Amino acid sequence: QSVLTQPPSVSGAPGQRVTISCTGSSSNIGAGYDVHWYQQPPGTAPKVLIYGNTNRPSGVPDRFSGSKSGTSASLAITGLQAEDEADYYCQSYDSSLSGGVFGGGTKLTVL
Amino acid sequence: EVQLVESGGGLVQPGGSLRLSCAASGFSFSSYWMHWVRQAPGKGLVWVSRISSDGSITSYADSVKGRFTISRDNAKKTLYLQMNSLRAEDTAAYYCVREHDFWRIDYWGQGTLVTVSS
Numbered sequence: 709q710s711v712l713t714q715p716p717s718v719s720g721a722p723g724q725r726v727t728i729s730c731t732g733s734s735s736n737i738g739a740g741y742d743v744h745w746y747q748q749p750p751g752t753a754p755k756v757l758i759y760g761n762t763n764r765p766s767g768v769p770d771r772f773s774g775s776k777s778g779t780s781a782s783l784a785i786t787g788l789q790a791e792d793e794a795d796y797y798c799q800s801y802d803s804s805l806s807g808g809v810f811g812g813g814t815k816l817t818v819l
Numbered sequence: 820e821v822q823l824v825e826s827g828g829g830l831v832q833p834g835g836s837l838r839l840s841c842a843a844s845g846f847s848f849s850s851y852w853m854h855w856v857r858q859a860p861g862k863g864l865v866w867v868s869r870i871s872s873d874g875s876i877t878s879y880a881d882s883v884k885g886r887f888t889i890s891r892d893n894a895k896k897t898l899y900l901q902m903n904s905l906r907a908e909d910t911a912a913y914y915c916v917r918e919h920d921f922w923r924i925d926y927w928g929q930g931t932l933v934t935v936s937s
Contacts, residue, residue: 710863744923746864753914753927754864760923797864801922807880808854808866808922 711736712798714811720788721819728814730781730798736809738779741801745774745783748813749794757796758783785816793818821845821926823915828931835905835935841898841915841928849873849893852918855900857911858930867913868900883909905935 713731720726730743737743745758756765758774761781773784781800785792798811827839839855855867868889869878877889888901898915912930919925 742921742923746924748864753929755927756925759919759925765925795863799864799922799924805881807878808856808869810856810864810866813863 710812711802711805711809712800712811714796714798714814716812717815717817719817719819722788722790724788725784725786726788726816727785728783728796728798728816730783730811732779732781732800732802732809734779735804736779736800736802737776737781739803741803743774743776743781744799745772746797746799747794748797754797788818790818792816821917823917823926823928825913825915825928825931828913828933830934830936831905832937833906833935836901836903837905837933839900839902839913839915839931839933841900843896843898843915843917846917848891848896853891853898854916854918854924855889855898856914856916856924856927857909858914859908859911862911865911869918870898902933905933907935909933910935 742760746754747757748754761776762774771786795813797813802809822844824842854869870889874891886904890899914930915928916924917926
């Protein structure tokens with residue numbers, strides 16, 4: 709059971725928009741700690757997709773965007789492409805655990 | 820170019836020990852906090868341990884506290900994870916990651932696989 713809750717899977721057709729939610733609590737996201745998102749294509753290491761809730765590293769397409777409100781955060785992907793098929797993870801800090809916490813991961817399938 | 824290259828994984832029996840290493844290059848290693856994150860086969864990412872830039876501050880997930888020890892050698896630009904009393908549930912790919920600032924990871928290694936089995 710992960711501290712941050714994500715849907716196990718989402719899917720969409722090429723060109724469509726999908727969102728992935730990340731729900732936490734008052735000791736992590738709700739406490740104001742930043743949320744970061746990572747993309748992990750099959751068989752590879754994760755890479756940073758969104759940092760500090762809404763920021764994209766250079767090289768990440770602007771089709772990817774992040775938001776945060778209250779105890780939750782969301783990742784939105786517009787104009788879905790086949791190469792977006794991957795697992796996506798949210799991550800934050802938890803003051804009760806005094807450590808980093810990840811969501812359980814969401815598998816994105818492009819139909 | 821930032822590079823993090825893990826090594827030291829392999830097959831070990833339950834109760835055994837293993838030491839992972841992570842060779843860093845392409846950045847000022849001694850300026851950054853570092854972490855280990857693991858991923859069991861087919862499962863999600865789990866934070867394991869964190870160490871300050873000078874090695875004086877460490878923290879651990881409850882699941883490994885008392886069994887794992889994180890350390891670093893800034894002169895050798897290398898991060899370590901000493902794993903003792905290994906259990907089957909420690910089987911995972913272990914990633915060395917760099918912290919950009921407060922718990923924000925900006926670079927990941929390619930991972931090294933640890934299998935605990937008799």
